[in-house]
Amino acid sequence: MKSNKPVILIGGGGHAAGLAEILLQQDRKILAVVAPELSKSLQSLGSFEHYTSDDDVLRFGNDEVELVNAIGAMPYQVLRKAIFTRFKEQGYQFATIVAHSAIVSPNVLLGEGVQVMHNAVICIGSAVKENTIINTSASIDHDCSIGANCHIAPGVTMSGQVNIEDGVHLATGANIINNVTVGKNTIVSVGASVTTDLPDEALVFAARVAIKEQGKL
């Protein structure tokens, strides 16, 4: 099931560097990087063939390579999804990537192009749909369902049987209790605690922090 085809990275920033490091540690060959520019971290990993236009992907046969969607996920940014959709229509396959330090139950379903970063956990009975990032140290408990094109940011914790619909962005360190549904395209802010179902297209804010100068408490 697991492919060893060489890969083309689309994107050249910090997320791309993290993915490239994981791929190289797993002896995958990176044929080229397609991005306006390459980050310093990515360059530190080696000297990659570099193209600057998305159309350059078409230089490589869709049965000879796998693509890696190496664009970072940010709220309101549609580029990651557009890239995935375009090249799927053109017959390409996206690599599903799991860092060796991630802990993924053998009884989990990972869709095409899912990226599971360092120290992330996905427990038994969970499923993650295509083009979603489970980012560093995120923890997804048993029987969760995560939709397509989501970003589960670093340090997010989900208890069991959580249902995350397509296009959701859970920001850094958000917590979700069990049996909750988060509607599609909803954005949950940094460190927010979700204890109730959320509708589609919602924005969820945590309480703001208060900032004082030291010595003036």
Next chain:
Amino acid sequence: MKSNKPVILIGGGGHAAGLAEILLQQDRKILAVVAPELSKSLQSLGSFEHYTSDDDVLRFGNDEVELVNAIGAMPYQVLRKAIFTRFKEQGYQFATIVAHSAIVSPNVLLGEGVQVMHNAVICIGSAVKENTIINTSASIDHDCSIGANCHIAPGVTMSGQVNIEDGVHLATGANIINNVTVGKNTIVSVGASVTTDLPDEALVFAARVAIKEQGKL
């Protein structure tokens, strides 16, 4: 010290599936599951002998098997404790379970029936009393004391020398600073930050999140 007796699972939901997967990965034999019904995740692991009444546990000699309290922990639910108490009185032993991906110092004391799930950490000098769950990705630092019948939910972080008394429920992603005591049966809500001692039987709420529709910020 570690037993290799076959086990009987009491409980058949998502927590049971997570425990069963860990036990099978550690080559423990699951003789039977006692539960009203078996979750899909649990069934995906194999075909288990299935009994539906707690009394069915008595079919198995108390020196021939170990029990696994596979009922999930929820606030206000007394079933986990009642099961543990009943079958201890009837001479049974409960298995202490540590996932292979958990990081538990050799200088930690785990009571009977403690369950340490994936990616959880317990540091030097800490002790966890009987029938407590240290759930997925929870992190317990040095010299903490965790009472009996507690649930330390996924993603909870404790700094050093925290004292958690019996029956406490720390919900998903709660944070506790060092040198704090949480009184018995207290419930700390999702993502709450505890910076002070808490009395017995308290309920601790974090700030609520604010929900807005997108485009109406």
Next chain:
Amino acid sequence: MKSNKPVILIGGGGHAAGLAEILLQQDRKILAVVAPELSKSLQSLGSFEHYTSDDDVLRFGNDEVELVNAIGAMPYQVLRKAIFTRFKEQGYQFATIVAHSAIVSPNVLLGEGVQVMHNAVICIGSAVKENTIINTSASIDHDCSIGANCHIAPGVTMSGQVNIEDGVHLATGANIINNVTVGKNTIVSVGASVTTDLPDEALVFAARVAIKEQGKL
């Protein structure tokens, strides 16, 4: 690059015990502990030569041993930095310590005396300056810059490209989004969510929790 010289621990509390356990697991020899007293956890690891005055460090040649700054980090406490500064001036080297369960990219720079505790993650392109603690289960994503004499407490999560200046204390479970700068000596409280740049010398509080007695909701 990695030294195998025997070490002298300065400090004898819970943080010292955690470090000593890691060092012994890595077959480093602990020649002596310099501290007013030794915690029970530290004593459980063996019988250490024990001195009580910082001046006792001078009994050991600065080319024969490495020092370990085993004093725990607390807000407003200057002792950790003073110890580091004094003995650097006297020509000693401080050991850089990485727990075997930590996940540190090979493309990360760790300064002298940095301590990376259990289950912590540091991703590609990040750098941590001297005498800083990356504590248990903290997660630092790609391309972060962490200054000297910082304490990144247990369970802190940082997304990518975060810039933490010298002397910062991020308390248990704090979350920092990407591309944020935290000014020097700033203290971020337990579980706070940082979404904006913070000035030097600031105190950042999270929302307080509300405590109620059970049955009086």
